[in-house]
Amino acid sequence: MVHNGTKKSPCAEWEIEKQFLTPTIHYVIKPSPLNYTVRKDNSISYKGNFYSLPAGTYKGRGCTVAIMVENENLIVSSHEGLEICRHQVAHGKGLRIKNTDHTRDKSTAIKEMMEQCCRLLDDPEAGMQFLKSIRKDKPRYIRDQIVIFKDTIEKTEKEVVKKALAYCILNQIASATDFKAVARQYSYNKAQEHPKVIPLNPLNRNVPAKAHVQPATSTIEDYDKLLQTNNNHG
Numbered sequence: 001m002v003h004n005g006t007k008k009s010p011c012a013e014w015e016i017e018k019q020f021l022t023p024t025i026h027y028v029i030k031p032s033p034l035n036y037t038v039r040k041d042n043s044i045s046y047k048g049n050f051y052s053l054p055a056g057t058y059k060g061r062g063c064t065v066a067i068m069v070e071n072e073n074l075i076v077s078s079h080e081g082l083e084i085c086r087h088q089v090a091h092g093k094g095l096r097i098k099n100t101d102h103t104r105d106k107s108t109a110i111k112e113m114m115e116q117c118c119r120l121l122d123d124p125e126a127g128m129q130f131l132k133s134i135r136k137d138k139p140r141y142i143r144d145q146i147v148i149f150k151d152t153i154e155k156t157e158k159e160v161v162k163k164a165l166a167y168c169i170l171n172q173i174a175s176a177t178d179f180k181a182v183a184r185q186y187s188y189n190k191a192q193e194h195p196k197v198i199p200l201n202p203l204n205r206n207v208p209a210k211a212h213v214q215p216a217t218s219t220i221e222d223y224d225k226l227l228q229t230n231n232n233h234g
Contacts, residue, residue: 148179
């Protein structure tokens with residue numbers, strides 16, 4: 001039917017208008033994480049239930065973590081966005097949801113890793129001093145730090161490792177990643193001081209005869225003659 005005001009058919013106008021329409025963009029808005037206080041027993045209280053956290057999460061009074069609930073999972077993260085653990089949301093009140101791995105004493109295994117890594121060094125005591133400083137500064141990531149430290153030691157010359165380790169201890173650097181960067185810089189400096197000489201013929205280490213061949217050259221007079229010849233023909 002024709003509209004009484006516009007004197008136009010809505011169906012006909014819709015056919016014209018829909019050619020210029022674009023689809024809407026759907027945005028998924030995630031809720032912001034909520035801060036929850038960490039209890040002394042390394043747990044948090046959420047809606048009447050208690051959820052365990054890894055040993056060492058509690059750092060003292062005022063320590064908090066960020067939590068979010070996604071698909072019935074309670075996700076616990078640090079304020080830097082690193083996931084600490086997750087639990088399935090419990091239905092009920094007064095329940096204690098506990099991950100047995102959270103209470104496991106992992107200090108013995110970490111100590112063995114540190115000792116094994118330091119045995120690769122000429123000065124194990126310096127290596128242990130460095131790793132202890134990392135463990136104190138980054139207790140949650142000590143395992144990953146040891147792996148980086150060990151990998152760098154195995155792939156780097158001992159002289160460079162010794163210099164890099166001394167530099168980090170002197171400057172109170174508590175990071176295996178930074179140690180790796182320092183070692184890389186020392187390796188680069190050493191390569192600049194003693195560049196490798198690659199012989200032209202690696203089989204007999206002699207310069208090939210063809211290397212003495214001098215290429216043919218032209219003088220400016222040759223080009224002048226060539227230009228004059230072209231001009232005369234032109």
